[in-house]
Amino acid sequence: MNIRISNQSDIPIYEQLKREIIRLIMNGELRPGDPLLSMRSLAKELSISIITTKRAYQDLEASGYVYSVVGKGTFVSEQNAENRREQILVEIEKKIEDLLKTSKQVDLSVEELAEMMKVMEDEHI
Amino acid sequence: MNAITVTGLDKNMGGFKLESIDMNIRKGYITGLIGENGAGKSTVINHMLGLKKQDAGRINILDKDLEAERTALLNSIGLVFAEDRLPQNVTPVRLSKLLRTFYDQWDKETFFSYLKTFNVNMDRRIKYLSTGEKVKLSIAIALSHKAELLILDEPTSNLDPTFRMELLEILQELMIDEEITILFSTHITSDLDKIADYIIMIDDGKIIFEMEKETLFETYRKVKGSKALLDDETKSLLIGATSNALGFEGMSKEYEAFKELYGNKVIIESLTIDEIMYYIKKEKRGFDNV
Numbered sequence: 001m002n003i004r005i006s007n008q009s010d011i012p013i014y015e016q017l018k019r020e021i022i023r024l025i026m027n028g029e030l031r032p033g034d035p036l037l038s039m040r041s042l043a044k045e046l047s048i049s050i051i052t053t054k055r056a057y058q059d060l061e062a063s064g065y066v067y068s069v070v071g072k073g074t075f076v077s078e079q080n081a082e083n084r085r086e087q088i089l090v091e092i093e094k095k096i097e098d099l100l101k102t103s104k105q106v107d108l109s110v111e112e113l114a115e116m117m118k119v120m121e122d123e124h125i
Numbered sequence: 126m127n128a129i130t131v132t133g134l135d136k137n138m139g140g141f142k143l144e145s146i147d148m149n150i151r152k153g154y155i156t157g158l159i160g161e162n163g164a165g166k167s168t169v170i171n172h173m174l175g176l177k178k179q180d181a182g183r184i185n186i187l188d189k190d191l192e193a194e195r196t197a198l199l200n201s202i203g204l205v206f207a208e209d210r211l212p213q214n215v216t217p218v219r220l221s222k223l224l225r226t227f228y229d230q231w232d233k234e235t236f237f238s239y240l241k242t243f244n245v246n247m248d249r250r251i252k253y254l255s256t257g258e259k260v261k262l263s264i265a266i267a268l269s270h271k272a273e274l275l276i277l278d279e280p281t282s283n284l285d286p287t288f289r290m291e292l293l294e295i296l297q298e299l300m301i302d303e304e305i306t307i308l309f310s311t312h313i314t315s316d317l318d319k320i321a322d323y324i325i326m327i328d329d330g331k332i333i334f335e336m337e338k339e340t341l342f343e344t345y346r347k348v349k350g351s352k353a354l355l356d357d358e359t360k361s362l363l364i365g366a367t368s369n370a371l372g373f374e375g376m377s378k379e380y381e382a383f384k385e386l387y388g389n390k391v392i393i394e395s396l397t398i399d400e401i402m403y404y405i406k407k408e409k410r411g412f413d414n415v
Contacts, residue, residue, distance in 0.1 A: 007319065010395055014339060043320075044297040049338055050154060051322040104389060 017056040036074040128152040128306035134182035143330045157317035158310040160327040166310040203267030207279035213252035228270035239265035256283045314398035346380040350391035365407030376404035
């Protein structure tokens, strides 16, 4: 698993970890049925706390990305369309976050930003 | 489930006292015990080892009552102290023979392999070892008798940064085993920012908080903004706040309220454990108030 976590980010580590695993599932690096590293091994590999990985795995399980088998570990689920959509929404959220940060540098309000988007959309379609 | 449960521990030591200390050290996790020098970290740990007698309260370790089963318990606890508590006139090789009589499950192979990894001279008397080597030696001891519980009292204060990182890695390696519990007391909290699961802060003999680390980071945030934004009400939401010509800055649990009130005009930032400790101490001392 190729996972990147930043300690400097404002995004909580477990949230970053979740997004990274979703990314790996969505881009096909992790396929349905593939095992994930055990929570404790992953915590060690990433130098993060066990509770953090536990929480990320629990959230992923709750939203159906993975399932766990007692005594065996955690595995990637068959993905459904809804999950895919949710993933794309997460991606968009990330981009909006960047956009908002950049806009702040020039004191651009959300309304102005939305206006710019509308104009661009009209031009492209 | 808890590896250590402390309930209502009181101890009056003249100038300093521990007051109704309650602590839960969860089994299978790393708990960081933080606080300034003299806050009471070592005193609490000494009580956990039965080295001091409390005035009131109970300590339960690995489902056993400390008072009743201390000898058996010491076998399952691996100890690392910053200060020197080892016999000075023996070599590590000789020490291994002594420890075999002390610990039921002493594993000399593991011990020597750790000493090798840590680069500790095995044939030199302990008093001639460097401070770093002595700490490494006591870590090797703690890891070589199949302890279920590791108690590390300021283990990193005498270590160079490289070995500190190495130690954290070793601890995480141990944690892959679900049965191991670590209690790590330190005032160098950057060690804990990454790997700790729970944080307990002690100050002036009292517990300030006991929290899951991630929850701690979510509970407290730093708030910054211009002084004009502060009124009596918003001021009361800040912990350990300071202000100068450039604006105010403080910690708050109510950072969402600041965001709702002032939007882009305030900056909300995440904090390190060190900073959280700093703001709490500052609030307690009450200097520099806005």
